[in-house]
Amino acid sequence: MTFHSDFDCYGRMVLIRRFEEAVERLFSEGRITGTAHVCIGQEAIAVGMAAAMQPNDAFTSTHRGHGHFLAMGGDPGRMMAEMFGKATGYAYGRAGSQMMSDLSLGFYGANGITAGSMGLACGLALQAQYHNTGRVVVCTIGDGASNEGMFHESLNLAALWHLPLVVVCENNGYAMSTPLSVGLANQSIAARAAAYGITGTAVDGNSLSAVRDAVSLALTQARSGKGLQLVECHTYRLSGHSKGDKREYRSPAEEAAAWENEPLARLAAELEKQYPDAPGRIAQLNQQAAETIAAAIEFAVSSPDPDPSTVCDDLFAPHLPTA
Amino acid sequence: MKTFTATIRDTLAAELRRDPNVFLIGEDIGAYGGAFGVTRGLISEFGPNRIRDTPISEQALIGTAIGAAAAGLRPVAEIMFMDFITLAVDQLTNLAAKLHYIYKLPCPIVVRTPAGGGRGYGATHSQTLERLFTGTPGLHIAAPSTAADASALLQSAIRGATPVIFIEHKLLYPLRWEIGLTLPPPLPFGHANITHSGNNVTVVAWSYMAHLALTAANQLAAEGIGVEVVDLRTLAPLDEETITAAVRKTGRLLIVEEGPKTGGFAGEIAARIFETSYDYLEAPLRRLAGPDTPVPASRTLEAACIPTVETIANAIRELASL
Numbered sequence: 001m002t003f004h005s006d007f008d009c010y011g012r013m014v015l016i017r018r019f020e021e022a023v024e025r026l027f028s029e030g031r032i033t034g035t036a037h038v039c040i041g042q043e044a045i046a047v048g049m050a051a052a053m054q055p056n057d058a059f060t061s062t063h064r065g066h067g068h069f070l071a072m073g074g075d076p077g078r079m080m081a082e083m084f085g086k087a088t089g090y091a092y093g094r095a096g097s098q099m100m101s102d103l104s105l106g107f108y109g110a111n112g113i114t115a116g117s118m119g120l121a122c123g124l125a126l127q128a129q130y131h132n133t134g135r136v137v138v139c140t141i142g143d144g145a146s147n148e149g150m151f152h153e154s155l156n157l158a159a160l161w162h163l164p165l166v167v168v169c170e171n172n173g174y175a176m177s178t179p180l181s182v183g184l185a186n187q188s189i190a191a192r193a194a195a196y197g198i199t200g201t202a203v204d205g206n207s208l209s210a211v212r213d214a215v216s217l218a219l220t221q222a223r224s225g226k227g228l229q230l231v232e233c234h235t236y237r238l239s240g241h242s243k244g245d246k247r248e249y250r251s252p253a254e255e256a257a258a259w260e261n262e263p264l265a266r267l268a269a270e271l272e273k274q275y276p277d278a279p280g281r282i283a284q285l286n287q288q289a290a291e292t293i294a295a296a297i298e299f300a301v302s303s304p305d306p307d308p309s310t311v312c313d314d315l316f317a318p319h320l321p322t323a
Numbered sequence: 324m325k326t327f328t329a330t331i332r333d334t335l336a337a338e339l340r341r342d343p344n345v346f347l348i349g350e351d352i353g354a355y356g357g358a359f360g361v362t363r364g365l366i367s368e369f370g371p372n373r374i375r376d377t378p379i380s381e382q383a384l385i386g387t388a389i390g391a392a393a394a395g396l397r398p399v400a401e402i403m404f405m406d407f408i409t410l411a412v413d414q415l416t417n418l419a420a421k422l423h424y425i426y427k428l429p430c431p432i433v434v435r436t437p438a439g440g441g442r443g444y445g446a447t448h449s450q451t452l453e454r455l456f457t458g459t460p461g462l463h464i465a466a467p468s469t470a471a472d473a474s475a476l477l478q479s480a481i482r483g484a485t486p487v488i489f490i491e492h493k494l495l496y497p498l499r500w501e502i503g504l505t506l507p508p509p510l511p512f513g514h515a516n517i518t519h520s521g522n523n524v525t526v527v528a529w530s531y532m533a534h535l536a537l538t539a540a541n542q543l544a545a546e547g548i549g550v551e552v553v554d555l556r557t558l559a560p561l562d563e564e565t566i567t568a569a570v571r572k573t574g575r576l577l578i579v580e581e582g583p584k585t586g587g588f589a590g591e592i593a594a595r596i597f598e599t600s601y602d603y604l605e606a607p608l609r610r611l612a613g614p615d616t617p618v619p620a621s622r623t624l625e626a627a628c629i630p631t632v633e634t635i636a637n638a639i640r641e642l643a644s645l
């Protein structure tokens with residue numbers, strides 16, 4: 001997905017926000033079931049990363065992946081249909097919220113297992129290095145995921161082999177109910193880079209430009225053969241961990257303060273400072289986002305359920321040609 | 324009337340009160356109360372030292388529980404979804420299961436974990452993975468289908484000397500039973516329960532499938548089909564004696580399992596019955612299980628993957644007519 005201007009970025013960020021608000025609403029109305037983790041407050045990271053990437057680059061996501069997918073060009077209608085478990089969804093209803101993908105967009109999938117996509121990201125990067133394709137892989141994880149063995153094993157291996165990989169940690173302050181202070185012995189995730197002899201940077205994850213600049217630089221380094229880069233983006237998860245989270249582990253005052261720093265309003269304010277016509281353009285983008293989401297829900301609702309007799313289809317890939 | 328969830332919580336609280344060496348360890352089990360609310364409120368009575376939140380580090384948390392157990396504590400670990408126990412299978416298989424056999428160390432750990440589908444959580448949050456452990460000597464496995472059994476088995480698991488995988492089906496959590504004011508006494512492992520008597524078909528099941536089998540048996544009684552339901556309660560040790568007697572009684576056996584048919588524990592039971600009771604079978608034994616596929620998120624597709632009261636009843640009817 002190409003972003004020509006900050007207005008493009010704003011448009012995608014507000015689309016993500018409206019998508020996530022719709023998901024929360026649809027859950028509370030009982031119209032979609034299962035589970036979902038929304039990324040309200042983290043939109044600048046999703047779009048900042050995507051805006052820094054080149055068309056052939058690849059991306060791996062987490063359980064909190066709707067924003068990443070939309071930023072990479074995911075179609076809101078097919079995503080919503082997947083949320084509804086419909087046959088027109090990205091995985092015909094097999095994936096649900098947590099495992100959507102579109103390989104044609106370089107989006108190698110959300111992943112329901114914490115840190116579960118890191119090996120996949122290393123392997124995609126290994127292929128890029130193997131065939132010298134120039135591709136770099138962006139792998140997102142959360143702060144909580146940095147405590148899995150997989151995080152440490154992957155960082156060591158990718159650093160050792162100079163894989164063209166950028167690991168972006170979305171540090172939103174919490175892993176479910178666990179704040180950083182309860183989960184991490186050293187609360188700087190960027191600092192862990194030193195242990196693997198790589199570069200680690202920490203940026204304001206609610207600033208679109210800060211994320212885009214940091215990830216751009218990391219991508220350039222990784223693409224030039226310098227190997228693994230680690231970027232930590234500080235942000236805040238404004239919603240609950242998943243539906244049904246009453247957020248009793250933090251105070252309303254803390255949340256209110258975090259809302260003051262939310263990325264969408266911040267970007268709007270920046271645009272309004274820079275461009276006299278910004279208010280009108282922003283209003284138009286807001287309107288478009290609302291219409292797109294309404295159409296996405298309409299598409300999902302009017303789509304057919306998957307045929308239960310297809311439940312065992314696609315378990316194995318068809319025969320692959322060999323050299 | 325008390326829910327499965329509240330019964331387990333009360334049992335944990337009673338065990339924490341009884342023995343200061345008992346403590347809980349897991350992800351988001353403290354203030355949050357666990358993903359399914361089982362440990363909700365316990366932290367206010369027992370504090371963070373005994374209701375111990377961990378980083379998201381399944382391997383280290385299970386390994387730490389094993390070490391603490393070897394040194395004399397009695398950890399009750401929670402793995403948030405059974406799907407994530409895969410990250411700790413090494414510690415359970417290569418360490419816990421061998422701790423006494425090789426090192427002569429006791430390993431009184433209990434690993435509680437919610438399992439199973441039916442809630443639309445998708446392929447990595449809906450599995451029943453007891454099959455990862457049924458072939459590992461040295462582990463005990465509980466898979467109760469009622470609140471009372473869960474309480475009774477959990478007590479003996481916590482008080483025992485053996486590592487226990489304790490499976491709690493997600494669909495059992497909200498169900499309610501008459502429990503009474505005092506908890507049931509501990510129940511030793513290895514004792515299946517005949518939850519329904521009948522002369523026509525024997526059904527063997529465990530966990531939520533045993534609950535569904537009982538419902539099916541009650542329905543079929545009205546049709547004049549007598550169903551003998553064997554609720555295994557524990558898979559290891561396995562109460563082969565009770566299963567065998569129940570099969571010989573009816574001459575017909577259906578085994579119901581939630582996970583994929585291939586490689587499931589139903590196959591083990593079938594083989595044993597074939598070895599010991601072939602001559603008693605009046606019809607080929609049957610397995611009703613999931614198809615060999617991951618559990619999809621869509622409700623429509625998920626429903627095609629898991630036995631229901633209806634499919635169980637149909638399988639029983641068919642077997643009865645042979």
Ligand SMILES: Cc1ncc(C[n+]2csc(CCOP(=O)(O)OP(=O)(O)O)c2C)c(N)n1
Nearest residue numbers: 064112113114142143144145174175176407
């Ligand atoms: C292996 C594994 N353990 C636990 C979970 C349950 N879980 C899902 S998301 C989550 C918190 C993840 O925290 P973080 O990495 O900070 O990401 P965030 O949710 O904040 O985006 C947990 C514990 C899981 N899905 N997989």
Ligand SMILES: [Mg+2]
Nearest residue numbers: 142143174175
């Ligand atoms: Mg987090």
